[in-house]
Amino acid sequence: MPARFEREKRWRGLEDRPRASRSTLVALVLASATLMTLDQQTGDRSPVEPVRAVVGSAFGPVETATAAVVRPFSAVPTWLRTKGSLRADIRELEAENAGLREQVAAAGYDRNRLAEFEGLTRAAADLGRALVPARVVAYGSAQSFSNTVTIDAGSEAGLRPDMTVVNDDGLVGRVLRVTERSATVLLLVDAESVVGARIGESMEIGFLKGRGELGHPGSLDLELVDDQVIPAQGDSVVSWGSDGAGPYVPGVPIGTVTEVYASVREQSQRAVIEPYVDFSALDVVGVIVPIGTASDRALVRADGSIG
Amino acid sequence: MNPARALLGLVAVVLALVLQVSFFPHLAWHGVVPNLVLLVVVAAALSTNPQFALVLGFGAGVLLDLAPPADHVAGRWALAMVLVAWVASRVRQDTRPSTVAVLATVAVSSFVGTSVFALTGLILRDPVVPVPELLSVIALAVVWDLLLTPFVLPPTMKLFSRIGRPGREATV
Numbered sequence: 421m422p423a424r425f426e427r428e429k430r431w432r433g434l435e436d437r438p439r440a441s442r443s444t445l446v447a448l449v450l451a452s453a454t455l456m457t458l459d460q461q462t463g464d465r466s467p468v469e470p471v472r473a474v475v476g477s478a479f480g481p482v483e484t485a486t487a488a489v490v491r492p493f494s495a496v497p498t499w500l501r502t503k504g505s506l507r508a509d510i511r512e513l514e515a516e517n518a519g520l521r522e523q524v525a526a527a528g529y530d531r532n533r534l535a536e537f538e539g540l541t542r543a544a545a546d547l548g549r550a551l552v553p554a555r556v557v558a559y560g561s562a563q564s565f566s567n568t569v570t571i572d573a574g575s576e577a578g579l580r581p582d583m584t585v586v587n588d589d590g591l592v593g594r595v596l597r598v599t600e601r602s603a604t605v606l607l608l609v610d611a612e613s614v615v616g617a618r619i620g621e622s623m624e625i626g627f628l629k630g631r632g633e634l635g636h637p638g639s640l641d642l643e644l645v646d647d648q649v650i651p652a653q654g655d656s657v658v659s660w661g662s663d664g665a666g667p668y669v670p671g672v673p674i675g676t677v678t679e680v681y682a683s684v685r686e687q688s689q690r691a692v693i694e695p696y697v698d699f700s701a702l703d704v705v706g707v708i709v710p711i712g713t714a715s716d717r718a719l720v721r722a723d724g725s726i727g
Numbered sequence: 728m729n730p731a732r733a734l735l736g737l738v739a740v741v742l743a744l745v746l747q748v749s750f751f752p753h754l755a756w757h758g759v760v761p762n763l764v765l766l767v768v769v770a771a772a773l774s775t776n777p778q779f780a781l782v783l784g785f786g787a788g789v790l791l792d793l794a795p796p797a798d799h800v801a802g803r804w805a806l807a808m809v810l811v812a813w814v815a816s817r818v819r820q821d822t823r824p825s826t827v828a829v830l831a832t833v834a835v836s837s838f839v840g841t842s843v844f845a846l847t848g849l850i851l852r853d854p855v856v857p858v859p860e861l862l863s864v865i866a867l868a869v870v871w872d873l874l875l876t877p878f879v880l881p882p883t884m885k886l887f888s889r890i891g892r893p894g895r896e897a898t899v
Binding site for chain 2: 441444445448449451452453454455456457458459460466468471472475476479480482483486487490494557558559560561562563564565566567568569570596599602604605606610611612632700
């Protein structure tokens with residue numbers, strides 16, 4: 421019987437299994453430990469970095485292609501909506517509209533400060549920057565405990581590490597590393613992300629740290645430098661950076677203050693920020709590059725023109 | 728090692744990895760996606776010899792560590808996957824893989840894999856994540872992996888044992 425023959429052979433195979441596999445196990449565990457030590461100790465000049473670049477340039481196009489195939493299907497759930505839920509949406513939006521109209525009517529008081537703030541952002545917009553449009557093609561999973569995504573633009577599109585990534589809602593993150601056709605972006609919500617931030621209302625500065633949570637709403641912690649200032653709920657927060665030097669360009673909207681804690685031990689105020697960007701549903705993003713960058717695609721200029 | 732089986736292992740791991748980062752995030756549950764690469768490694772451990780499963784686990788782990796958008800210390804998934812392959816091939820020595828045994832193996836492997844990865848993160852202080860959050864991610868990952876088991880494990884195991892058979896006869 422072939423079946424019995426097969427089984428016998430398998431059982432015979434079992435006997436000499438443990439010894440051979442144990443030495444392989446030890447060797448591979450040691451190899452992993454060596455790899456970890458090598459990558460951890462050498463930091464930025466890690467010998468693993470070139471290997472990462474090679475694997476990245478191999479996987480980038482594959483991820484881009486897969487995302488292009490998947491994209492039409494990922495929109496399907498949004499088609500299947502009941503009339504009731506659409507009606508509820510309309511009601512909600514109407515209520516929000518009314519609220520916003522009320523705010524606009526009462527906004528005279530805030531106009532001066534707003535003018536100042538707008539001047540700031542306009543200055544930033546006029547400093548000669550352009551956007552490279554890109555799409556998010558791969559997400560790091562929560563099991564890896566880091567919040568990174570891959571985008572389908574790389575060094576051929578003019579991207580370099582440490583460039584600012586935004587979308588239509590606000591600041592998304594910064595570029596970590598690039599290959600020819602793809603780049604890895606560190607999201608604001610990552611536990612290792614730190615951004616200089618400024619409260620739009622009081623112009624106070626602080627540091628914004630991610631919490632490492634990707635799910636809704638993926639909040640951020642803001643620690644203000646001046647412990648006398650207490651941010652108010654609903655204050656807006658924009659990025660505070662330096663042109664050219666720092667990874668983040670100044671004046672990009674980040675989010676609003678939702679809660680404020682006084683941290684007694686550290687003698688500072690801590691605020692929780694809800695970002696404008698929905699980090700679990702990123703699609704089209706823009707990477708801020710100097711104007712005139714050679715790119716494999718059309719750049720979006722500050723005034724909205726494409727070229 | 729049989730080259731056809733090694734090739735199959737590589738293709739399966741690459742396919743699983745690409746689906747895991749580019750397709751499943753659309754269905755993610757608090758950012759947690761099914762760990763398809765882990766399922767492929769478990770399938771290899773349940774249907775081939777431990778030696779192959781360990782090497783495949785290491786290779787798959789290194790790819791998970793290096794392929795974008797990964798940004799953690801390289802070697803962390805490699806270690807986790809090697810241990811997963813070892814645990815899964817241990818289980819097989821005692822029981823012949825019935826449905827319940829396969830599900831149990833996947834649950835244990837998923838728990839071990841994500842936990843080892845999280846522990847190395849705590850030791851290396853790679854990103855500092857609070858322990859309750861670690862635990863909830865580990866639990867969600869086990870549920871996802873169990874949900875995907877009926878769709879991934881039977882075909883992968885069948886492929887591995889069919890392609891591996893001539894190779895095994897040659898080595899015995």
